[in-house]
Amino acid sequence: MLQVEQIAKAYQGVGTIGRIHFEPGGANIIPESASFMIDFRHTDAGKRELMKTEIELALRKICEKRSLQYNLTVNMDIPPVLCSNTIVDM
Numbered sequence: 001m002l003q004v005e006q007i008a009k010a011y012q013g014v015g016t017i018g019r020i021h022f023e024p025g026g027a028n029i030i031p032e033s034a035s036f037m038i039d040f041r042h043t044d045a046g047k048r049e050l051m052k053t054e055i056e057l058a059l060r061k062i063c064e065k066r067s068l069q070y071n072l073t074v075n076m077d078i079p080p081v082l083c084s085n086t087i088v089d090m
Contacts, residue, residue, distance in 0.1 A: 003058045011051050013042035029041055043080050 001017045018037035025031075033052025039054065042048035057074065063070045 001036070003062075004040065005054055007051055007058065008040050008042075008053045011042060011049060013040060013051055014049065015040040015055070037075070041080065043082060045080055048080060049084045 004015040004017060016039050018039055020036040021034065022031035023033045040051050040055065042051060044061065059070060059072070060070070
């Protein structure tokens with residue numbers, strides 16, 4: 001999760017982890033599975049694509065190192081758009 005933020009900052013973008021869910025969800029139980037949502041943004045489509053590539057590579061390396069499996073699903077992929085100055089100035 002920290003790598004998402006680090007990668008985003010390296011490109012002057014934004015990267016966050018949203019909803020996190022563990023199964024089973026007991027406080028004293030090692031989870032069998034975990035799911036989370038990654039949101040990363042950049043006003044430059046090329047830099048956003050580079051961020052995506054690096055995040056996917058980091059995920060793969062972490063899973064390989066820890067003998068984990070992962071499934072990556074893209075829920076949304078919308079091209080970047082600049083906000084109106086009127087909205088930004090509010």
